[in-house]
Amino acid sequence: MLDLSETYIDQNRSVDKRRDRLAGRTIINLFFENSTRTRTSFEVAAKRLGADVINMDVATSSVRKGETLLDTAMTLNAMRPDAIVVRHHESGAVNLLSQKVNCAVINAGDGQHEHPTQALLDALTIRRRRGSLEGLLVAICGDIMHSRVARSNIHLLQIMGARVRVVGPPTLMPTDVDKMGVEVHYSMKTGLKDVDIVMMLRLQTERMQGSFVPSISEYFHFFGLDRVKLQYAKPDALIMHPGPMNRGVEIDSEVADDLDRSVIHEQVEMGVTVRMACLDALIGGNRNQIGNGE
């Protein structure tokens, strides 16, 4: 999948970005949770491959009128799309929906469960910078408990041969996370020691005010990535963030904008190519059968 993604990088960087590999195919972006970057990324990816894209805005749809997830799925399925890209705020919702439709379903993030295309784009970004993920030490830092990005990355990075650490306050660590094969650290000093990649996660505002961490200032002081804490990592360690960033909460502008270290914008670029590859792999090619499943 990463190899396939690489083939699209030049296309995306050229003036003429559009191909017709998915011409005639219909893709529905079904987002139950607000997301600008992921939805746009999927939309751009689909359009560059020539597909027709429909964005279902849940806020104005019949879901607001009380329609259940499965009824929505059945309704959309009857319109015969080739793929549905789904983001939902509940873990497992995408899985449930996929059981009821006979087109391809791509998980664009479900609750605190998984965000597979984010993990793929992160892996691609790292591979392009380092050649391989084999043997790299990656620290995923911050709100591990509520992060689907963390879970998907823990799976994928380990499959690709990297070692993964999770770093954050104990209140933001899911129970038994070490059973996923990761090392758990409660301090940035030990957690970042000798790592090749520092992956920061977004801390959501509602978690900051005393329930999981006492305050933004305390969180930034102990767990925000700044120059001082970055020194614990390898001198050439890369900084990643799935976005959107809270500057001054989990990351200092000084390091986020450091062009030598931060690959945050490259992650966004790779997001499009990875999503093109996903769509291509699932519904690309000369298939006469429409909706032949996932």
Added chain:
Amino acid sequence: MSGKIDKAAPPHAGSTAYINARIVDPTGGSEYLGAILISDGKIADFGPNLFASGAPYGIQSVDCRGFYLAPGVVDTRVHTGEPGEEHKETLESAGVAAAVGGITSMVLLPDTEPPFDDASLIEFVARRARQVKLANMYAYGALTVGLEGKELAEIGLLTEAGAVAFTDADHAVGNAQVMRRALYYAKTFDALIVHLPQEPTLSGGTMTSGATATRLGLSGSPPLAEVMMVERDIRLAEMTGGRLHLTKISTAESVEAIAAAKARGLRITCDTAAPYFALNDLAVGDYRTFGKLVPPLRAEKDRLAVVEGLKNGTIDAIVSDHRPQDQDSKRVPFAQAEPGGIGLETLLPISLELVHGGHLTLPRLFQLLSSKPAALFGLPAGKLAKGAPADLVLFDADYAWKIDRDDLWSKTKNSPFDERPVQGRVLATIVGGRTIYRDDSFATTA
């Protein structure tokens, strides 16, 4: 008792030998006739054979006349009124009472106005302690914002500012989820959480439930309110791996539950306050508001269980739980009275009852009063060791007197031990080699 406070004592310089003392060594578990040599505010040497043939010429020496010399008392539970209620107690008046009581280090509770939920207040205490120049003063940080039991306080920043432990003082954290997160979060900084185990929904009464409360017609708090919370906290500490210290254990069931948890290898510790091994609910008598405490004084069987817990090591420390209240707070009908009693000056003589009663040896008592609380809170105190700060108390363990609230040095007089005959008084209190208090009967050659 009359004596002299000496705030102006200069920093200790040179060498001073305390000779002919009965030395109580809590960490060594021994007691012997010997001497302690102090150099530049630190213990330079000590032992039974030191200066056995008299102090060398040229060294200042103090003849202890066979009285007891022990590490100063470390009191980890002191309420004052500063900032916010200076009419009840200031850090200075508390420092004076502590000096008279032989207390050389104390940890101040965060339930002031404003509460210690901000790093600047921890720094305030450190600065005031330098001005007051009496006992060493440390501060708790608030466990939750405003001691409300809802949002975690800035435990990390407070730790960096110098807070030695975290507590909501006499407020129990009723919400198990908040307590669970607090224990998890504090682990990041290896911070100690001190919790008063009282289930809030059951502990609204004015005294302990039982025959006395029924006879007096006062609303009761069942002893059950304590053991329920003790058991909850034990489970949470086990699950989170956080460092938990339960304070003011007062019931037989609680002692039993903690003993069982310790037997299972959990690193839970606890203390009790002097009233809970020295008094029972009869001390409330005919509505004596000085006997209104948090938790309430319990039945005699509970008091005996607390004594047993001190003897067998289930209870790790003794605190004064000094809580000053003025006339306006205590000279009111029992139900309306504020809870709490002063205890800095009476902690040592009341605790010595455990020795006179044959329950504890002196070295064991000073483990409970000094070395163990110092170790738990990470304070540089509580032991006789070369290089340790020379924080010492010289006392006469047998001197008989009667506690009279009007003779106490504290700013308020609400002692639950008023009019109690006791044995033992402090002759001198030494902090960092400086003699900050000296009883009039103890004129030294120094």
